[in-house]
Amino acid sequence: MSTSDENRPYDPIAEFCALYAHATIVVDNHLYILQGYATYVRNSRRKSGGNPHLRFINLSQTIDVARSGEFVQVVTNRTQYPENIPQVINPSLWFEDSSNQLLLSMGGTVFRQSLVLEDELNYNPGAPGELWVGTYKDNVFNDYGDNTNLFDKWGRGQLALENQTGLISSRNTFYDTTGRVGYIVGGSVNTAPTNSFITFDFNDRTWTNRTLPWGTSHGNSAMGSIFFNERLVHIHVGGYVNGSYIAMNHARIYDTETQDWYTQDITGTAPSTRGDSCTAVVSAPDGSSHQIYMFGGSMDDSRNSQYFSELWVLNIPSFTWILLDNSREGNAPSQRSAASCNIVKDHYLLVYGGKKAAVASQPAECEPDGGAAYFMDLNTLTWLDTFEGSANKSNYSVPPPISDVLGGNGYGGANLLAPPGGFENEILATIFAINGTRAINPNGTQPPGPGSTSQVPERDASPSSVPVGAIVGGVLGGLLLVALAALAFFCVRKRRKAMLLNGNTKLNGIVDDLPVGGRSELPALPEGGNYQYHLSYYKNQNSGYYQDTALGGSQGQPQVVYSYELATPGHPYAHELESPFGPGAGGSPNSATRLVVDNDHELPLPPTPPSAPQPQH
Incomplete structure (x- = not known):
């Protein structure tokens, strides 16, 4: 050679x-x-x-x-x-x-x-x-x-x-x-x-x-x-x-x-x-x-x-x-x-x-x-x-x-629209609602969803037992509530806009002072602890969910572990x-x-990282 x-x-x-x-x-x-x-x-x-x-x-x-x-x-x-x-x-x-x-x-x-x-x-x-x-x-x-x-x-x-x-x-x-x-x-x-x-x-x-x-x-x-x-x-x-x-x-x-x-x-x-x-x-x-x-x-x-x-x-x-x-x-x-x-x-x-x-x-x-x-x-x-x-x-x-577990068929029509034990946070239930319908605990009453429409083939649909008058009354009442909410939103928005045009950026208490990036600071990460410890800590500090924040000031040095190659x-x-975005x-x-x-081009073997759970097969 x-x-x-x-x-x-x-x-x-x-x-x-x-x-x-x-x-x-x-x-x-x-x-x-x-x-x-x-x-x-x-x-x-x-x-x-x-x-x-x-x-x-x-x-x-x-x-x-x-x-x-x-x-x-x-x-x-x-x-x-x-x-x-x-x-x-x-x-x-x-x-x-x-x-x-x-x-x-x-x-x-x-x-x-x-x-x-x-x-x-x-x-x-x-x-x-x-x-x-x-x-x-x-x-x-x-x-x-x-x-x-x-x-x-x-x-x-x-x-x-x-x-x-x-x-x-x-x-x-x-x-x-x-x-x-x-x-x-x-x-x-x-x-x-x-x-x-x-x-x-x-x-x-x-x-x-x-x-x-x-x-x-x-x-x-x-x-x-x-x-x-x-x-x-x-x-x-x-x-x-x-x-x-x-x-x-x-x-x-x-x-x-x-x-x-x-x-x-x-x-x-x-x-x-x-x-x-x-x-x-x-x-x-x-x-x-x-x-x-x-x-x-x-x-x-x-x-x-x-x-x-x-x-x-x-x-x-x-x-x-x-x-x-x-x-x-x-x-x-x-x-x-x-x-x-x-x-x-x-x-x-x-x-x-x-x-x-x-x-x-x-x-x-x-x-x-x-x-x-x-x-x-x-x-x-x-x-x-x-x-x-x-x-x-x-x-x-x-x-x-998959459909055998979720319900429905190849087209969809899943019945399981939430975790069997429910969502851990009400906000998650809102985020993962199907077609705007709030998904609830599937062990309880199922909400209407895409599977209840005629778009899903081979899906049984039972006739409603609710009287027509009740349906009409409910619809009219809902429309009235929507109209009132829209009117309130318009008034608040108009007031906010007028105050901003007058130079009032604080809006007299409607909007509080925001930190840099518009996000509140996270609590300091506690020393030591594994993933589950940090998980519990942040769930306790943030009412069950994590909150992101823009970096502000110096950050701690990252924990050094080893990864191959x-x-x-x-x-x-x-x-x-040449700039891909044009001049400027x-x-x-x-x-x-x-x-x-031949390991000539490879990293030397690093020290063994912290022990990890062993896989189960």
Whole structure:
């Protein structure tokens, strides 16, 4: 083996064999794959390195799952994906459809010795607030065939982000295309978990850094984001929080309207503790239930790793776990963590990539022929041998193992509209009301919901026994109350407006003085204590729910714990590019069973973190 051969960049096709801690997004029937840790094979040795190439799969074609690696295309044209985009893991990858732009930010920086660079001068460690924007071009003709969608015209925007000392690696991100706001919950800076809660407002191009009230997090919980009556909520379960993996029978819920955190117990047999699973959300056609599908994950310490291959579903608003699959047969993906999950063509779950290794610090084991795309038909809960991307599109149907528990059928019509024990907070009952109807304890009287209308097929409807006169009287009385409430609101608003025009910003006691950011301060986090202790503390201090607050003043140093293959500190990057916002703003590698593991490019084994609960199977 010559020195020149050893030092040349890895071939992104011939030597590539696995990818994890990456980011994916589906745009116009194409799965785009960016960043992450790749495993490369050279001279029968397996090593980890960055992934400096844009990869994509055309989902309009027929894909043989056993040969899925052959359907992954690699963009080597540096005009369409510049080499000086930072190589990171677990970045935030969003798409802004109003401007046809791909937004790439954050992520943990890849070790310098693990970088894959054609030109060392293009090395860019990135910086907090740095936002890379690629403009999307539809139906362009290029080297990859007609009707292929690609991003080009990349530019960099350096936007201010206060109270953030380094790039943050988090798998818990979401972009609200309606409000044009991105969310990054928790995550790691270098090897330290943070308590940061970062949002990006695309409308005014600003970052905001808030603090999580429940402590530090690696940003590797199971997360699902759902709209209820046009109200966005984020649901988090499990993950590595405050120094240990926490149980999967408890949800942390963020309401974007009130900017408050709440908690809710989950029923059903829960998955074993884990982090780094992947999730995707689908809703019943009638909106009576929402499914957060969760695949895989792992629980690691410094010496051993346990990987999972189950497919679970967390049903909302009943907050009920159901195990759907753990077959590991046929073309089902093996145990893995840090994969990506996407819903394609309404009812297919696409799992791409992921890591499995005997020891957390080792490179990921290779996928057969470098392929790592797996498809499940959620309507039948079947892992596919062949994905027919050209077939006519059909709708999602709630599968029987779920409707058998929730009630209803494939169209929806769920009867279980709240947790069996009720919601822990009245505000949660309001947030998770179906179609504006307040969901109550399902052990009591059921409220009217979408299942009681003619829109739900095969749903029995009994005639009402309430007299017509009572109904009419109730309707008229309700209209009178609404009119009186509207009149009172108008009078108060008119008075407030007049006082503001007269320069009276305090409104004579109608609005009290607000602290910075319009939020009240959280009580100080008590010293020591595990997640459950902090949970109880905040529930006691905040009447059963958490309250968010903008960062003000100095914050305590984050608790240092260890995480595998995370980044070294970055440095400022001075190379200027065109602002994305305008002025002012091969061959197949050898089988893994014949490989010699080389840890030259890996982190040394860290000390063992605090003990965590052992999983139960």
